[in-house]
Amino acid sequence: MYxxxxxxxxxxxxxxxxxxxxxxxxxxxxxxxxDCQFPDGTQTSYHESVALLNQ
Structure with a gap:
Protein backbone atom coordinates (compact mmCIF):
# COMPACT_ATOMS: atom_id res chain seq x y z
CA MET A 1 0.00 0.00 0.00
CA TYR A 2 2.75 2.49 0.95
CA ASP A 35 12.19 -0.24 10.45
CA CYS A 36 14.63 2.34 11.81
CA GLN A 37 18.36 2.79 11.81
CA PHE A 38 19.62 5.49 14.15
CA PRO A 39 22.72 7.67 13.62
CA ASP A 40 24.69 5.52 16.09
CA GLY A 41 24.00 2.44 13.94
CA THR A 42 21.45 0.76 16.22
CA GLN A 43 18.35 -0.64 14.54
CA THR A 44 14.83 -1.34 15.73
CA SER A 45 11.39 -2.06 14.30
CA TYR A 46 8.04 -0.68 15.37
CA HIS A 47 4.75 -2.33 14.40
CA GLU A 48 1.26 -1.27 15.41
CA SER A 49 -2.21 -0.85 14.01
CA VAL A 50 -4.06 2.37 13.36
CA ALA A 51 -7.69 3.21 12.58
CA LEU A 52 -8.14 5.52 9.62
CA LEU A 53 -11.37 7.52 9.66
CA ASN A 54 -12.66 9.49 6.67
CA GLN A 55 -15.14 12.33 6.93
Missing part, protein backbone atom coordinates in the same frame (compact mmCIF):
# COMPACT_ATOMS: atom_id res chain seq x y z
CA UNK A 3 6.52 2.23 1.10
CA UNK A 4 9.09 4.91 1.87
CA UNK A 5 12.78 4.09 2.12
CA UNK A 6 16.09 5.82 2.81
CA UNK A 7 14.82 9.03 4.37
CA UNK A 8 15.66 11.15 7.39
CA UNK A 9 12.75 11.80 9.74
CA UNK A 10 12.71 15.31 11.13
CA UNK A 11 10.57 16.61 14.02
CA UNK A 12 6.89 17.05 13.09
CA UNK A 13 7.45 15.81 9.53
CA UNK A 14 4.62 13.54 8.32
CA UNK A 15 5.67 10.10 7.07
CA UNK A 16 2.48 9.44 5.08
CA UNK A 17 -0.10 11.88 3.70
CA UNK A 18 -3.04 9.46 3.85
CA UNK A 19 -3.19 8.87 0.11
CA UNK A 20 -2.88 5.74 -2.00
CA UNK A 21 -2.32 6.20 -5.74
CA UNK A 22 -3.32 9.87 -5.45
CA UNK A 23 -6.62 9.21 -3.62
CA UNK A 24 -7.55 9.25 0.06
CA UNK A 25 -7.07 5.82 1.59
CA UNK A 26 -10.30 4.03 2.51
CA UNK A 27 -11.40 4.09 6.15
CA UNK A 28 -10.41 0.98 8.07
CA UNK A 29 -7.86 -0.65 10.33
CA UNK A 30 -4.30 -0.71 9.01
CA UNK A 31 -1.15 -2.37 10.27
CA UNK A 32 2.20 -0.66 9.85
CA UNK A 33 5.84 -1.57 10.31
CA UNK A 34 8.60 0.99 10.66
Missing amino acids: NHTNFVLLNSEPIWDGQVNGHSAPAGMYVYRL
Whole structure:
Protein backbone atom coordinates (compact mmCIF):
# COMPACT_ATOMS: atom_id res chain seq x y z
CA MET A 1 0.00 0.00 0.00
CA TYR A 2 2.75 2.49 0.95
CA ASN A 3 6.52 2.23 1.10
CA HIS A 4 9.09 4.91 1.87
CA THR A 5 12.78 4.09 2.12
CA ASN A 6 16.09 5.82 2.81
CA PHE A 7 14.82 9.03 4.37
CA VAL A 8 15.66 11.15 7.39
CA LEU A 9 12.75 11.80 9.74
CA LEU A 10 12.71 15.31 11.13
CA ASN A 11 10.57 16.61 14.02
CA SER A 12 6.89 17.05 13.09
CA GLU A 13 7.45 15.81 9.53
CA PRO A 14 4.62 13.54 8.32
CA ILE A 15 5.67 10.10 7.07
CA TRP A 16 2.48 9.44 5.08
CA ASP A 17 -0.10 11.88 3.70
CA GLY A 18 -3.04 9.46 3.85
CA GLN A 19 -3.19 8.87 0.11
CA VAL A 20 -2.88 5.74 -2.00
CA ASN A 21 -2.32 6.20 -5.74
CA GLY A 22 -3.32 9.87 -5.45
CA HIS A 23 -6.62 9.21 -3.62
CA SER A 24 -7.55 9.25 0.06
CA ALA A 25 -7.07 5.82 1.59
CA PRO A 26 -10.30 4.03 2.51
CA ALA A 27 -11.40 4.09 6.15
CA GLY A 28 -10.41 0.98 8.07
CA MET A 29 -7.86 -0.65 10.33
CA TYR A 30 -4.30 -0.71 9.01
CA VAL A 31 -1.15 -2.37 10.27
CA TYR A 32 2.20 -0.66 9.85
CA ARG A 33 5.84 -1.57 10.31
CA LEU A 34 8.60 0.99 10.66
CA ASP A 35 12.19 -0.24 10.45
CA CYS A 36 14.63 2.34 11.81
CA GLN A 37 18.36 2.79 11.81
CA PHE A 38 19.62 5.49 14.15
CA PRO A 39 22.72 7.67 13.62
CA ASP A 40 24.69 5.52 16.09
CA GLY A 41 24.00 2.44 13.94
CA THR A 42 21.45 0.76 16.22
CA GLN A 43 18.35 -0.64 14.54
CA THR A 44 14.83 -1.34 15.73
CA SER A 45 11.39 -2.06 14.30
CA TYR A 46 8.04 -0.68 15.37
CA HIS A 47 4.75 -2.33 14.40
CA GLU A 48 1.26 -1.27 15.41
CA SER A 49 -2.21 -0.85 14.01
CA VAL A 50 -4.06 2.37 13.36
CA ALA A 51 -7.69 3.21 12.58
CA LEU A 52 -8.14 5.52 9.62
CA LEU A 53 -11.37 7.52 9.66
CA ASN A 54 -12.66 9.49 6.67
CA GLN A 55 -15.14 12.33 6.93
